[in-house]
Amino acid sequence: MIPATPGFVIAAPRSGSGKTTLTLGLLRAFARRGLRVAGAKCGPDYIDPAFHAAATGRPSFNLDTWAMEPSLVTALAARSGAACDLVICEGLMGLFDGVPSEAGRSGSSADVAAALGWPVLLIHDVGGQSQSAAAQIKGCCDYDPRIRIAGVVLNRVGSERHRRLVSDGIASFGLPVLGALPRSSAIVLPERHLGLVQAEETTELITRLDAMADFVEAHVDLDAVLALATRGQPNVGAHDAAPVRPPGQHIAIARDSAFSFLYPHVLTGWRDAGAALSFFSPLADEAPAADCDCAWLPGGYPELHAAQLASCHCFLDGMRTVATNRPVHGECGGYMVLGRSLTDASGTAHAMLGLLGLETSFGTRKLHLGYRDASLLADSRFGPAGTRLRGHEFHYATVTSDGGDAALASVQDAYGSLPTPSGTRRGNVTGSFFHAIAALREESGLGSAVKLPLSSKERN
Missing domain, CATH: 3.40.50.880 (Class I glutamine amidotransferase (GATase) domain)
Structure with missing residues (x-):
């Protein structure tokens, strides 16, 4: 079994950079275009997948390289993409953030991208930066040879001049800038002490998701994003067991x-x-x-x-x-x-x-x-x-x-x-x-x- 559906991982240098906004906006925008798109989530988060499912009408699975055996990660990626045109996997924390482990089992977003052969779409919060953003993005591109960062979306862009200064720096090493999201306090989801309020509790959820899709579609080149999606690598072996044994019939x-x-x-x-x-x-x-x-x-x-x-x-x-x-x-x-x-x-x-x-x-x-x-x-x-x-x-x-x-x-x-x-x-x-x-x-x-x-x- 291979995750044959094209996909990519949305990641960022740190938490709070806009991964969820970009992921939900893209999922909803592609679904509205008629694409059969599914979400996935790096790591143990159980709230984000419910929002993915609401945006697409399809289940979203967690992919966790620390908690899961490699065969289960790839089997679930293949299951995510079954009968779909595209899988968008939302990363966790910073791209390389994980726990001490053997190679490839840290639980990081980079491990998931490497295991599946999916490229990374980086979103970078450029608030308070201009050319220095390029140095951080270049560091992410060079840090781990297992993965390929295929494009970047800028977030919290203050002006056209700000966008141009950041983009010119990134152009120096050839990474395409696929979008620039302006600063906005309107595109948010409610939060509580464990993170986001659950999808089923969010008032006017579809309206909020459509607003995110409108926002992303207005500022990101969706055709270019779709073109960077890549088919996954062969599975390391079939995983034929339930992840957790059923406790009953x-x-x-x-x-x-x-x-x-x-x-x-x-x-x-x-x-x-x-x-x-x-x-x-x-x-x-x-x-x-x-x-x-x-x-x-x-x-x-x-x-x-x-x-x-x-x-x-x-x-x-x-x-x-x-x-x-x-x-x-x-x-x-x-x-x-x-x-x-x-x-x-x-x-x-x-x-x-x-x-x-x-x-x-x-x-x-x-x-x-x-x-x-x-x-x-x-x-x-x-x-x-x-x-x-x-x-x-x-x-x-x-x-x-x-x-x-x-x-x-x-x-x-x-x-x-x-x-x-x-x-x-x-x-x-x-x-x-x-x-x-x-x-x-x-x-x-x-x-x-x-x-x-x-x-x-x-x-x-």
């Missing part, structure tokens, strides 16, 4: 404004492995499907809805019923809801499911951020003890008590930290703050897909 998944952080590639992998998925809304006081054999609470923003969740008795009773004889798992926000209590930012404690002894609080915010390499401490639906899962953690909650429950996994960060217990388990119930991205097959024995018979028709 029929998985009931919470999905609403409180529970929405679940990687699209994980859901797709579960479906490909034969699992049936059904969705329910805790905020609408819905219980998981009675015939499910596993219930899953993804991450999200339960702290913003804690009082409402505490009063949703159908949801609470339904989850407790499943937990009596079937597995239940929660990630990050879902993990907190599995616990005894959740204290919101105002200091008010709300009773949660009580399926774990965990007590968490937002009374004092503390950032927990980064990759996690987890080794399971006991057999579970994710695999036998010793199975390694790679994932990512991003939250501000503080654990005030673990309730004496056993740890789920031994976890290290990407910088060689000492292994520490993480997550908890009690009976059929497990939870963790890290979001699982993929299992390492050589460690976990997941060398082939887990084929499960469908227990019921998949429902949305």
Whole structure:
């Protein structure tokens, strides 16, 4: 399998340079022209892909060279481009920013571009610069011989004179300038403490996306951008396993404004492995499907809805019923809801499911951020003890008590930290703050897909 659809990576020398604006504007503009275009996202971000999907009408997958094996990265890139004319992959942070690792496995945008053979379209914030911008862009072009920067779009251009000064400097080494976006405070998306507000919560989302497309189309040469897209390189080997083992044959998944952080590639992998998925809304006081054999609470923003969740008795009773004889798992926000209590930012404690002894609080915010390499401490639906899962953690909650429950996994960060217990388990119930991205097959024995018979028709 090869990622045969032409594509490119949008990257920048640093965060905050305009990658998301350019990506969403291009995705929406090409889709409006009738192209079959799909998005992808470098790294572990689970919010940007939802905006990509809204702009194009097609799913957007994460491509993560640290958490995923090379075969999975290329398989997902090929899946992204299936039946499409173009894939636009949004980078993360700065182009070369990653974590310490073996070659090609740092999680950087450059690693993704190198692995797939896609060129890079650089966007550079030229605010406060003129000719000096060319020196930084030239450095990016020369820094890593594995990748090819095929063009640049300038952002926050103050005037025609400003654009000309910057462009003349870049012309000295032959890199084409494909667009110049003027300074604008109108083309923005709302934010909150974990980054952008989720796509489904953004008011007038399509109107906002069309405004981005209009803005980009007015200032970027779309035909030249389309021409730089390149077909990918051959895959390093077929990846025939679900990225994360399906925890059941029929998985009931919470999905609403409180529970929405679940990687699209994980859901797709579960479906490909034969699992049936059904969705329910805790905020609408819905219980998981009675015939499910596993219930899953993804991450999200339960702290913003804690009082409402505490009063949703159908949801609470339904989850407790499943937990009596079937597995239940929660990630990050879902993990907190599995616990005894959740204290919101105002200091008010709300009773949660009580399926774990965990007590968490937002009374004092503390950032927990980064990759996690987890080794399971006991057999579970994710695999036998010793199975390694790679994932990512991003939250501000503080654990005030673990309730004496056993740890789920031994976890290290990407910088060689000492292994520490993480997550908890009690009976059929497990939870963790890290979001699982993929299992390492050589460690976990997941060398082939887990084929499960469908227990019921998949429902949305």
